[in-house]
Amino acid sequence: MKDIKTKQKVQMIKTKDSKANIKHFIKQQTLRTRNTDKDTRQESISSSANVQATNSVxxxxxxxxxxxxYRTTKFIKERRNEHKIKKQNTLPNRNEIPPQKASYISKAKQTVVNKVNATKIKQSTEQVVSKPIVQNTTHAIKKSFHIVKKSVSALNTLFSFGTGLILLIVITLFIGTFSVLAQDGGSNSEIVSLSEEVIAYEDTIRKYxxxxxxxxxxxxLxxxxxxxxxxxxxxxxxxxESGYNIKYPRVSNGITxxxxxxDVGTHTFSDCVKKANVKDPSDTEHIYLALQGYNYGSGYIDWAISNFGGYSKYNAQQFSDMKKQQLNVSxxxxxxxVDHxxxxxGITFRGGTNPNFNNMEAWITKNPYAKTGLYGQCTWFAWGRFYELYGYGPGFTGNGWDCVDELLKAHPDKFERSTTPKAGAVFSGIGKNHVGIILKVNGNNITIQDGNYDGITNTFEDAKKDWQTNTYTLDYYRSRMGGIVFANPK
Incomplete structure (x- = not known):
């Protein structure tokens, strides 16, 4: 009778544990399949890195x-229920697991481990935490988005290894996503006037x-x-300290x-412009690379292109940290x-450039129209362009014909109302709900930059193409807008 009783007890435990574990691992497999399908569907729909970054991240x-x-809570509840069942079915020795149960758990865990591509998970987390691996800001966002997707699909399996690892992956995922978004490719600095001493050197600078x-x-320059x-x-x-200095000691302030x-400084910057592949004054992305190269030395340009595809504020900081460690300096x-x-x-130079849509602050993260999905609207374009040109927000959030009034209210110390424009002014139509930027004024001719030529709200990818730079006579454009009012820089 004793043997029979023992056999029944072992059989009951074995049956219960088998069902619980099989049910647990079947759930994991089902969830993983559903997420895999989701990844495939998302990858087939996505059209570009920028659209993914702005609309999906x-x-x-x-x-x-x-x-x-949700799954962490569910997992903990299941484990808690299992623990209660174990206490109800007490074994003679609680510290001793029956050989059958130990064998089954070992095999079940091994089954899951074999289905997990541990190398991919490790690479995904290391790419986010240890080093930036992107080629430029656009690629960075795309890479971060894919890491998010891979991490989500991997989370289902990772639940079987404990909540600590789950929390680590979630935290890593958020850090990776938002740190990449912080790698802004633009310059966001307010305009400061040149000193009289620098202005006095203009002819000499122009000569070289x-x-x-x-x-x-x-x-x-x-x-x-x-x-x-x-x-x-x-x-x-x-x-x-430039290599082109052959007359004086190559030490700080060696030239007298x-x-x-x-002469030497202009020659040095000319090399940086060529090495950074700057096409023209509108190519701000490569101009920033050349400027940082002037400060760090042209070696930075090669390093930034090789490792990131170009300049970003993040890799500029990383290069400095790397050099401090290598040279053992503070x-x-x-x-x-670049910002400095x-x-x-001046606005004349900045105004002649094209929008830099890699400037995440101007076009996405700080732009109030972007936050409400109004990509492609004239207000979205004018806000982003103003932020690029002046280094701070214009303060308007309403309709196009209200923008001048809102700008003057936000920055009364920097702008003034006028019926005749200056370069760098914001204009609002009086009879037409429209806003834009004045780039140049030449007599009665004005060169403007504005958006929303297709008349609709777009995706970010389409909005980047829906803007123009045009020159009109002031009289014609005033008639076209039913009157214009300007917010001129003081």
Whole structure:
């Protein structure tokens, strides 16, 4: 009788444990299949990295968090119920697991482990945490989005290994997503006037800019001088350590002849422009790379292109940190050099450039119209363009014909109302609900930049193409808009 009783007890435990474990692992397999189908469907629908970044990253991260919380709670409840069942069916020795049960658990776990591509999971997490692997900001967003998707599909299996690892993956996922979005490719600095000393050197700067074939970049050279020295001292371009300095010691302030400093500095920046593949003054993305190269040395340009595909604020900081460690020094260059130089570039130069849609703050993260999905509207375009040109938000959030009034209310110390425009002004139509930016004023001719030529709200990808730069006579455009009012920079 005793043998029979023992046999029944073991049989009951074995049957119960088999059902519980089989049910648990079948659920995991079903969930993984559903997520795999979801990934395939998402990949077939997605058309571009930028669309994925703007329309899907936040939603995917939110869904991941909700799904993770739900499944974590469910997993804990299931384990808690299993624990209660174990206590009800007490074994003679609670610390001893029957051989049959141990064998089954081992096989079940091994089955799941074999189905998990551990290498891919490890690579996904390491790519987010350890080092940036993207080629530029657009690729960074695309890569982050794919990491999010892979992590979501992998979470189903990871639940069988404990809640600690689950939480680590979720935290890593959020850090990766939003740190990538923070890698802004634009310059967001407010405009500051040049000093009288720098202005006095304009003819000399233009002379050497023409000699080294970068005459279109005189404004940038003046801004570099302003950042380096304010136009003061005997080495106003701080070019003593350049390889083109063959007359004076290559130490800080080694050059003692201002014109020679301008010669060497202009020659150095000319090389940076060529090495960064700058096409023209509208190519801000590569101009930023050239500027940071002037500060760090041209080696940064090769490094940034090789590892990231170009400049970003994030990799500028990383390069500085890397050099500090290599050279065992407390500081290396200026990681914010691009912003510091661009604040001295006037609206005429900035206004002649095209929008840089890699500037995430201007077009996505800080743009109030982007937050409500109004990509392609004239208000969305004018807000982003203003932010690029001035380095701060214009303060308007309403309709096109209200934008000038809202801008004047937000920045009364910087702008004034007028019926005649200046370069850098914002205009609002009086009879037509429209807003745009004045780039140039030449007598009665105005060059404007505005968006929403197709008259509809677009995706971000389509909105990037729905803008124009045109020149009209002021009289014609005033008639076309049913009257215009301007917010001119003071």
């Amino acid at each position: 936040k939603r995917t991260a939110k869904q991941t968090f909700v799904e993770s919380s 800019a023409k000699e080294y074939d970068i005459e279109d970049y005189v404004s940038l 003046q801004a570099i001088m302003m950042q380096e020295s304010g136009g003061k001292g005997n080495d106003p371009m701080q070019a003593s 002849e201002p014109e020679y400093s301008i 500081g290396y260059g200026d990681p914010s050099y 130089v661009m604040r001295y570039v």
